Amino acid sequence: MTVESTAARKPRRSSKRTSAAKTPQSSEPQLVQLLTPEGERVTHPDYEIDLSADDLRGLYRDMVLTRRFDAEATALQRQGELGLWASLLGQEAAQIGSGRALRDDDYVFPTYREHGVAWCRGVDPTNLLGMFRGVNHGGWDPNTNNFHLYTIVIGSQTLHATGYAMGVAKDGADSAVIAYFGDGASSQGDVAEAFTFSAVYNAPVVFFCQNNQWAISEPTEKQTRVPLYQRAQGFGFPGVRVDGNDVLACLAVTRSALERARRGEGPTLVEAFTYRMGAHTTSDDPTKYRADEERVAWEAKDPILRLRTYMEKQDLADAAYFTALEEESETLGKRVREAVRAMPDPDPLAIFDHTYADGNPLVDEERAQFAAYQASFAEEGN
Amino acid sequence: MTVESTAARKPRRSSKRTSAAKTPQSSEPQLVQLLTPEGERVTHPDYEIDLSADDLRGLYRDMVLTRRFDAEATALQRQGELGLWASLLGQEAAQIGSGRALRDDDYVFPTYREHGVAWCRGVDPTNLLGMFRGVNHGGWDPNTNNFHLYTIVIGSQTLHATGYAMGVAKDGADSAVIAYFGDGASSQGDVAEAFTFSAVYNAPVVFFCQNNQWAISEPTEKQTRVPLYQRAQGFGFPGVRVDGNDVLACLAVTRSALERARRGEGPTLVEAFTYRMGAHTTSDDPTKYRADEERVAWEAKDPILRLRTYMEKQDLADAAYFTALEEESETLGKRVREAVRAMPDPDPLAIFDHTYADGNPLVDEERAQFAAYQASFAEEGN
Amino acid sequence: MATQKMSIAKALNESLRKALETDPKVLVMGEDVGKLGGVFRITDGLQKDFGEGRVIDTPLAESGIVGTAIGLALRGYRPVVEIQFDGFVFPAYDQIVTQLAKMHARALGKVKMPVVVRIPYGGGIGAVEHHSESPEALFAHVAGLKVVSPSNANDAYWMMQQAVQSDDPVIFFEPKRRYWDKGELDTEAIPGPLHKAAVAREGSDLTLAAYGPMVKVCMEAAAAAQEEGKSLEVLDLRSMSPIDFDAVQASVEKTGRLVVVHEAPVFYGSGAEIAARITERCFYHLEAPVLRVGGYHAPYPPARLEDEYLPGLDRVLDAVDRSLAY
């Protein structure tokens, strides 16, 4: 947290601290929570939500299928079918809760980990795998499901979301925009600039930060010394921390923030306090930097488990439901597996495609040379 | 402030606003003030300062001489001796107050407008003029007076200051660092990153924002919708707004922030609420974008006038003092004028100097070619 | 024919006005572009006539400006953003290089990026540091961007029209020290493609290739050389990415000699690319190596040295002589 020799500096003497320049409190704030880890339904004065049994089963199904898809992708990476996978394990509630708060006309700007949000948007999960397999850099049309491409350069999508939201406002539409980013991303200048622009233009955007406690090997303390949701206040809009493993609270808080945006009241920062249960990506080895006890402790807060406990206690689903869902999961896994394996390698000439929309003579020349060069091997091969 | 069509969106309905996600208050906060515009000495519960008559005369002298120097530079620009000048007119109290709070071993990272701070550091004012005349990009050795070069790329010096402060902490020294920047600069990602790094490493740095109400033609509302000093809180350190035209308050608040840094308590943001009385630079024409009434209203809050009123009321200086100061001002003006006019153009070969500390064969080759080329004219001239 | 004498600055202003009038999706954004009309007054009067919703003063943050412009483009807008000076484009460099340039390809063509980034560039105005640079090579190396620079009022007008209509991002370098140079603008002419070079002056002994502010210097050099009986052809490249190599090749096949002139540092500059490719294309036509005249491998110097630093008439003619001496 601090550089080594900082510790060697003079001890703090707090007596001289003045009231006008108080250090902000860094004690852990209350999370907005509607469903405890034990599966108890609780209330919150500011956020309530009324969901039918169907709704709850739907959220549960979303989370289960998302997790199943994610596990399949991890397996496919191990089998060499994907070059890399960034698992969302543990973050299902944050993603399904926020994703299900969206209207069709809302627009989503994800990072590279929002598989659950993509699911809510109706993006075919196999489409998400193209970039991880290495056949494309993003296989879907963002405008089909109002779900932008995955963005890898940390934080940059928050500005795109802000600009998009400025456009929504210009159009007089009452859609909202949501930008996903991580705890690590909160340090990027782009995110601060997105806060500034969205506040100044009062843009209808929700900044949804999944604080999964880690940015690869760095704990959140390396990014901030106070809770992240507080960052918003100094830019002139509200921030709220929600239990990111509580799908109901995520849904309620995100919905409220989206409605605020629609009403023309501008941006909101939502910090979903959650946990990255797995490795950063399949390339990562968390044993290098974090104790397994931490993960184990968070297992007790599992987002799927707690909803299941609640549903069982409340008799909201019978065994048949769970069995059917199990089967649906397997079918999804199989479909994804087969789709990935069937994914063809792109034509080498695709290297040149779409570099420009209007065409470009240099690209044309290089494409032609490349094609001739490739063809020369075919000839030799004859 | 908002883009046109934002206004056309649905009217606000505030009833739905929840307590957890409150919009931060944007009402104008109290300024820390110790000397009113009318020259009344007032107290503040958190900031007190005990200054002798000598001290006060010193501060007054600093401000008067700084203003005189600034006026001379503006005149020199009009006469074609300088290519450009960025006047600090109106910001003397912010700069002298903060500048006089510094110890010799503290380090300053200025923008391009901190002529008053430079004065406090003992930088010869004529040195400041080299870059505006176009004979260098910064004519002084930063380590002579612990006053870094002027930085033009907005906001970038806040990171240098933070890094420097991290180094101070590593060295176990109890010096502090101060980074100057403007209201406009507050929007730059670099400034936010400086806030993040300084907070995480608990670096002994004071961020001194001179909110002079304008970033060239843009009023502060284009950069933020809440007071700027509030920005700090969400990064985990205190912010305070001080009357930037009150030299006593600026001194007291900056001193307190510097002491906090020395005690190992980390960064503070000071927002000095002041006013750019003149144009942005001599290239600028403020009549294009701001009403003269605004400037006139701020004239009543003039930082020099109010201290003079106080000193006169309190009989802290006699006519001889003011006359002597008048003469000293004229001498300074004359010295600066003469020094600038005597400033030689650099040797053309200086183009290549100091590109690298270790030397570089390409630079050597180009320098040799250039010298030969120049010499060929001399020959022709023969 | 509707021709008018007009400065480059005014031609750009008229072109932006026309773009705002023609297409409601066109936006102008940047620092101080509103009431002030930009520090060079290129957007003068536009906010007054099109409102704050179309001509937008932004916060002081270049990454934010380009990043939000990308978002606006995704929403269907066509933002024209102003970077106040060449040296201040770098905070936006990440958004330009990793997002703006690549978004169309990343989306397999599903989204377009009709964003124009206007950058007043180059030296010669006696300014302080960061206000006189020529960073075009740093953009031209990046696939997905078009990089252009007009040298005269007619091109300023029409190239801006074409840049705004382009579905690809265009980095539009405006030769700031030529802003006040006047030329004939024909607002009814139908322009050629944005990336085509123009023969600014015909000649037979040697080709001078330049763009933006250096075209004028090359024209003066050609006139001076004429007096010495040398016939120089001047090519106005207009586009640094792509480069109209066909035009350069055609000229060099005729003259056998090429000197490329730009303000940017020679080392890794556009002259290198032109020299390399034209040497490959015209290996048996070249009577002399392609020579380059440009800036040095040093920071842009303080204003009092810029006359020495910038390629001027004499340095161009010196290179011409060296080339002809082969």
Added chain:
Amino acid sequence: MATQKMSIAKALNESLRKALETDPKVLVMGEDVGKLGGVFRITDGLQKDFGEGRVIDTPLAESGIVGTAIGLALRGYRPVVEIQFDGFVFPAYDQIVTQLAKMHARALGKVKMPVVVRIPYGGGIGAVEHHSESPEALFAHVAGLKVVSPSNANDAYWMMQQAVQSDDPVIFFEPKRRYWDKGELDTEAIPGPLHKAAVAREGSDLTLAAYGPMVKVCMEAAAAAQEEGKSLEVLDLRSMSPIDFDAVQASVEKTGRLVVVHEAPVFYGSGAEIAARITERCFYHLEAPVLRVGGYHAPYPPARLEDEYLPGLDRVLDAVDRSLAY
């Protein structure tokens, strides 16, 4: 002689360790460089041995990393910062180009900028977007920076030693797909100057000039060509700024032919600068135009296409044949 067989990754790790041991002012900074030892483990074990005050995990913000490194350098430290991947250096580009590169000159030599920016670069590891780029030309064009890249373990070790000792900022490009390639490291050898090229293989018919990851490909090409009776000289440039033109010239004066090979796009790439300058220096020696083999004017493709995209043995040999056909 104390030689050891060691991977490039290990040699870099050893070199950083040595630098941290030798000079208490040396710092290592970056994302995940601490406990994790960096995503490529180049800083493995360093934090454990030198503490959090010397080996510093930073917030996730590249501009902040380089900007604070500049401040630390002003305070007398010698930071070695890691950028996690090539494609993530751009948020720091402004600090590198406008501050790091220029600070020494701006201060008329009064302050030094001993900062090393380490960047694992290049393709060939099957990664997702932004993880395979070769942006060296974007730094080499900027005066004030040194830009280097080792191709083998011995150079990795020694060039890092020299970079850390340099009072100028060094952009240190590490050929990531060669990290695990082993070579002999002589920790007692006295290295030549950082910017000098090395003859990696002698030959007489044609010169291949490359650096970083492409040296290996060129060595393989030279070996393959040998079997066909062609004698290729391979130059390992080691430095992209400055470039050891004397060495290239000497080689070309011998062979008469030059092919430059790099992963970065050819358009405005380092090959252009080498071709332009060597053609000027060796105009009467060249039997063929300098040819360039490199990346295309397109974004780095998805991993499944990178074998086609990257210059390999066959493409180098194809260029060799084309050159020899002149």
